[in-house]
Amino acid sequence: MxxxxxxxxxxxxxxxxxxxxxxxxxxxxxxxxxxxxxxxxxxxxxxxxxxxxxxxxxxxxxxxxxxxxxxxxxxxxxxxxxxxxxxxxxxxxxxxxxAPERGVRARLRKLLLSQVVARPRRLRWAFAALGLAERTGLRRLAQRLGLIPQLTERLLPAVPPRQQRLPLVGAFPPPGVTRGRVALFTGCVMEQAFGEINRKTLALLQANGFHVDVVTDQGCCGALHLHDGQLELARRLAQRNVDAFRGADVIVTNSAGCGAALRDYGHLLGSAVAADFAGRCRDVCEFLAEQGLSATPAPFPHRVAYDDPCHLCHGQGVRTPPRALLRTVPGIQLVDHPSAETCCGSAGIYNLLQPELASAIGADKAGQLRATGAEVVITGNPGCIMQIRAHLSGTGMRVLHPVEVLLPESG
Ligand code: SF4
Ligand code: SF4
Missing domain, CATH: 1.10.1060.10 (Alpha-helical ferredoxin)
Structure with missing residues (x-):
């Protein structure tokens, strides 16, 4: 106990x-x-x-x-x-x-979370191996042989090119006048599976006049470990981030799940320093809506449904800013989506652990999104992007992160 x-x-x-x-x-x-x-x-x-x-x-x-x-x-x-x-x-x-779980799958999951996801270099190796399996056809063969369940395969992201998986580190000034300075939280899986979105977030902040620091010692936010009951490991990961971002005025995130976890570090670590860190975290849309866009987004003449990630609307109380920013995009038609705040069934690694329930919830979400008549779904969390993409596959509907439609023409 x-x-x-x-x-x-x-x-x-x-x-x-x-x-x-x-x-x-x-x-x-x-x-x-x-x-x-x-x-x-x-x-x-x-x-x-x-x-x-x-x-x-x-x-x-x-x-x-x-x-x-x-x-x-x-x-x-x-x-x-x-x-x-x-x-x-x-x-x-x-x-x-x-009552720790004793099965092989549970042990494997705990090992993967503690020894791979929590360690940036090993996570990079894991994605490099997955990329190799993809290029050599091994991944397809494993799927055909039934070694990877069909649903898991549909949810696993395609591995991006190597240049998008290289660690993003350094100080990035804006092209013109500097309005302010922020630090970007790049995450663990986000950096490997959605490195392009991290790079677009960086470009969007720069285009809007912000100097962006990407600090080296940051790492996984610990949310998945916390969901898995690995409290002490989650605390160690949290402390590492609190230390890494000590000098930053504002810490910007583009993953709702990470953002909700970072903003709860005060509770998790129970220290004033952690509470201060939490108070400096902002979702990228929340931050840009507060500051106002100085660069007009490129035209996006499409019918779009915004779907709230649970950890953004329920976890961080951020609902209006993404919609307000999207309304500034020339040509966009933002349609109402009555079930926008209902979970899509992704929920960290829930869709891998509870595939049947996650699949039923994901199918409900896909049905609600199809009913909006939108061509594009926009949502700000990597897990939601993967889950909704999997459940909308074959419909022709695209699923994007908000930063992808907020970039100016030259971004
Ligand atoms: S809404 Fe639910 S959690 Fe809140 S007090 Fe009522 S029963 Fe309890
Ligand atoms: S699944 Fe139900 S109990 Fe669990 S967090 Fe969501 S609303 Fe709350």
Missing amino acids: TEAGPELPFYRDTLGCVHCGLCLPACPTYQELGDETESPRGRILLSRALAEGRIADGARIASHFDRCLGCLACESACPSGVRYRHVLEGTRAELNQR
Whole structure:
């Protein structure tokens, strides 16, 4: 056990729940499975019972927390302000201590997260190996032989060219007058699978007059480790970032999942320095909307639906800025999307761990997006981009990150 009984840090958060049930309609797993133990209210009650020592065998309740997407729609719906994210993270960490998963797949996942994702150089090697498998046809062969499940294969990103995977490090001044100076958080998988988006984010900030620093010692934000119950490792990764960005006034992120994790470092590390770091983090759209664009985006004459990443709208409360920026793009037709804040089923590595449920939720999302009649879907999180792309494949609809349509003509 991490700590004793009701002294567990998440216990206090469970007490805020008054069992009103107003979060139930917002919860995708409750909507799909119709079971109270798959709802926020049910999970909070289980967490509380665990903390009070009324559940001796943690393994009995672990599956309910495994099936939670961590989408935080329940937080937005909760009138009592329950910080469900802390209940979930704390409970997962506690279960990881009391009843660690023992299967080969679980061990492999933990090893991959701790020994590859958390270590930038090894992650680069892993993507280099994946790229080689792709170029030599090994990846296709493995898929044909059924060694990689079809759904997993559809979700795995194509490996970008090597020059887009090289570490992006240095100081990048704007072409003209400097309006300010920011530091860019480049992430782990984001840098390897979506290096092009990092480079476009850098170009967008420069084009809008910002000097951009990309510091060397930054690394994975730790969100995936936290979701996996690896609390101590998540804390070490967080501390590394707090130290790496010590001199930065503003830390800009372009991945909603990372941004939500970075902004919660104050809680995770429990230090004033970490809380100060968290207060300096901004999503790229939030930052640019605050500052105002000085470079007009290139024309984008398309019908577009903006889909909110859960960790941006529910996790960081950022809803208006991406839409406000997109409305400035010449020729764009931004259409309403009534289910924009509903989870797409990506949720970190959830779509790999709970493929059936993630697939059902992803299919619902794809149906809602198709109904908008949009040609392009825009969303600011790598996991959401992969999941929505996989579920819209064959429809001709494109899925882009906001920075890709905010660049000026020369960007
Ligand atoms: S985080 Fe999402 S899936 Fe989990 S309980 Fe809350 S609404 Fe449901
Ligand atoms: S809305 Fe908030 S207080 Fe009501 S049941 Fe859900 S978590 Fe508890």
